[in-house]
Amino acid sequence: MEKEHSQIILNKILVAAQKRFGHYGLSKTTMNDIADDIGMSKASLYYYFKDKEHIYSAVVEKEQNYFVQEMRKIIQSPNKAEWMLVEYVRLRLELLKELLSLGKFSQGSYQEVRPLIQSLLTEFRKKETAMVSAILKLGVAKKEFNVTNINKHSAFFLDTLRAIRQMILSDGGTMDISKERYLAISQQSKMFTEIFIKGVSL
Amino acid sequence: MEKEHSQIILNKILVAAQKRFGHYGLSKTTMNDIADDIGMSKASLYYYFKDKEHIYSAVVEKEQNYFVQEMRKIIQSPNKAEWMLVEYVRLRLELLKELLSLGKFSQGSYQEVRPLIQSLLTEFRKKETAMVSAILKLGVAKKEFNVTNINKHSAFFLDTLRAIRQMILSDGGTMDISKERYLAISQQSKMFTEIFIKGVSL
Numbered sequence: 001m002e003k004e005h006s007q008i009i010l011n012k013i014l015v016a017a018q019k020r021f022g023h024y025g026l027s028k029t030t031m032n033d034i035a036d037d038i039g040m041s042k043a044s045l046y047y048y049f050k051d052k053e054h055i056y057s058a059v060v061e062k063e064q065n066y067f068v069q070e071m072r073k074i075i076q077s078p079n080k081a082e083w084m085l086v087e088y089v090r091l092r093l094e095l096l097k098e099l100l101s102l103g104k105f106s107q108g109s110y111q112e113v114r115p116l117i118q119s120l121l122t123e124f125r126k127k128e129t130a131m132v133s134a135i136l137k138l139g140v141a142k143k144e145f146n147v148t149n150i151n152k153h154s155a156f157f158l159d160t161l162r163a164i165r166q167m168i169l170s171d172g173g174t175m176d177i178s179k180e181r182y183l184a185i186s187q188q189s190k191m192f193t194e195i196f197i198k199g200v201s202l
Numbered sequence: 203m204e205k206e207h208s209q210i211i212l213n214k215i216l217v218a219a220q221k222r223f224g225h226y227g228l229s230k231t232t233m234n235d236i237a238d239d240i241g242m243s244k245a246s247l248y249y250y251f252k253d254k255e256h257i258y259s260a261v262v263e264k265e266q267n268y269f270v271q272e273m274r275k276i277i278q279s280p281n282k283a284e285w286m287l288v289e290y291v292r293l294r295l296e297l298l299k300e301l302l303s304l305g306k307f308s309q310g311s312y313q314e315v316r317p318l319i320q321s322l323l324t325e326f327r328k329k330e331t332a333m334v335s336a337i338l339k340l341g342v343a344k345k346e347f348n349v350t351n352i353n354k355h356s357a358f359f360l361d362t363l364r365a366i367r368q369m370i371l372s373d374g375g376t377m378d379i380s381k382e383r384y385l386a387i388s389q390q391s392k393m394f395t396e397i398f399i400k401g402v403s404l
Contacts, residue, residue, distance in 0.1 A: 156393050163365035166372075191358050199397030 012038050013048055014062055017055045022101045026056055026113055053116050059102060060117050064124050067095045071131050081139030082197050088132065089161070089193045093186050096165065100177045129154055136200075145200045157196055164188045214240050215250055216264055219257045224303045228258055228315055255318050261304060262319050266326050269297045273333050283341030284399050290334065291363070291395045295388050298367065302384070331356055338402075347402045359398055366390045 016037040020029045031052055035045040049055045074087045132154040139145030147153045168185045169177060218239040222231045233254055237247040251257045276289045334356040341347030349355045370387045 152393075156390065156397075159369070159390060160362060160366065160394060163369035164362065166369050167361070167365035170368075170372075188358065188361060191354075192362060195358075195401030196397055198402075199400035 009040075010048060013040075013045065013055065014059050017052075018059045018062075018102065021056060021059065026052065056102075056113065057116055057120060060099065060120055063095060063098050063102075064120065067091055068127055068131075075131065075134055075138070081135050081142055081144050082201070084135045084138070085132075085157075085193060085197060088135065089189055092128075092161070093189060096185070097182060100182070125158075128158055132157055139200070143202060146202045147200050153200065160192060160196075161189055164192060211242075212250060215242075215247065215257065216261050219254075220261045220264075220304065223258060223261065228254065258304075258315065259318055259322060262301065262322055265297060265300050265304075266322065266329075269293055270329055270333075277333065277336055277340070283337050283344055283346050284403070286337045286340070287334075287359075287395060287399060290337065291391055294330075294363070295391060298387070299384060327360075330360055334359055341402070345404060348404045349402050355402065362394060362398075363391055366394060 013034065017029070017034050020033055020037065024033075029052060031045055031049075032042055034052070034055065035042045049058070070091055071088060074084050074091075077084075133150050136145060136147050136150050136154055140147055140150075165185055168181050168188070171181070215236065219231070219236050222235055222239065226235075231254060233247055233251075234244055236254070236257065237244045251260070272293055273290060276286050276293075279286075335352050338347060338349050338352050338356055342349055342352075367387055370383050370390070373383070
């Protein structure tokens with residue numbers, strides 16, 4: 001009961017913080033702002049989180065966990081592996097949108113938040129690799145794909161999608177996200193996925 | 203006769219300058235160094251080039267022109283379009299190696315040379331787009347490829363290769379080129395080309 005109550009408050013904090021970060025970015029958000037938003041005392045907030053940076057990390061982790069959960073459902077479904085890859089890319093683009101809006105990814109704030117979430121990103125990357133490998137294996141088992149080296153292909157698939165994101169986000173030297181850029185990432189990622197699927201299909 | 207003589211000297215300057223830039227980078231090379239290397243007076247060198255930056259641009263342009271010439275031969279050959287795309291990527295990787303060794307692409311020198319060659323890079327990009335479009339069209343005509351939107355596919359192909367180069371060159375925040383990174387670019391580019399060809403093949 002006590003634990004459940006804690007969980008509810010924790011969730012309240014993360015939802016409020018996510019909104020704040022999304023509107024004002026990390027640097028312009030204070031612990032006071034977040035506490036005020038949910039009618040909580042600053043002292044109580046500090047009981048849950050040491051500082052705003054830890055809240056920020058927790059918000060990123062929550063988004064990543066949601067993504068991983070959704071992907072698990074997709075991988076456990078009886079659908080074609082081809083569909084699973086397309087769904088992976090769709091959910092991954094949604095996650096990107098969340099993380100970008102969270103960070104208000106102007107160059108400054110990106111440099112600022114990157115070290116905070118570096119270990120989360122590294123861990124997440126391992127999970128993504130495992131998920132894409134699982135999908136490729138399923139595709140081979142279902143006789144949809146012809147992939148002899150699963151690890152090589154999943155690394156290639158993920159690296160290329162990452163390259164597309166990075167190229168478009170850093171175009172012109174600034175790490176800036178606009179609707180146009182997000183759309184460009186989305187289009188190029190989908191086109192790559194389509195060609196990748198054709199390329200590995202039997 | 204006079205013009206031919208000029209051409210020979212010009213070429214001598216560019217060959218010597220290329221070696222200098224390749225070993226010491228732009229900032230550590232002087233007009234004196236280049237003049238000395240070919241036993242020319244500084245005054246004579248200034249007759250041909252206003253400053254070392256103009257020599258640098260001319261060297262880049264020479265490399266690009268060589269690439270374009272080679273590609274023309276390839277596109278005019280009677281071979282399969284698939285082979286032409288593979289050759290494009292092979293030559294493009296060689297050009298990258300030349301340009302990288304030329305720039306001694308540590309982050310500093312890249313920032314330094316980028317403005318000098320920006321217009322050359324933009325012009326070159328147009329030529330590349332035209333060449334890849336020509337290959338895709340040939341592939342359609344030869345009934346090798348199924349590509350309905352030539353412009354979209356050639357932009358996608360070139361953008362993804364560019365994304366792969368940029369991601370690996372800027373990995374870890376530094377714009378650094380090592381043999382390992384060049385190898386990684388080479389492998390990922392070739393794998394992408396293979397999958398792209400399968401993806402568009404009839």
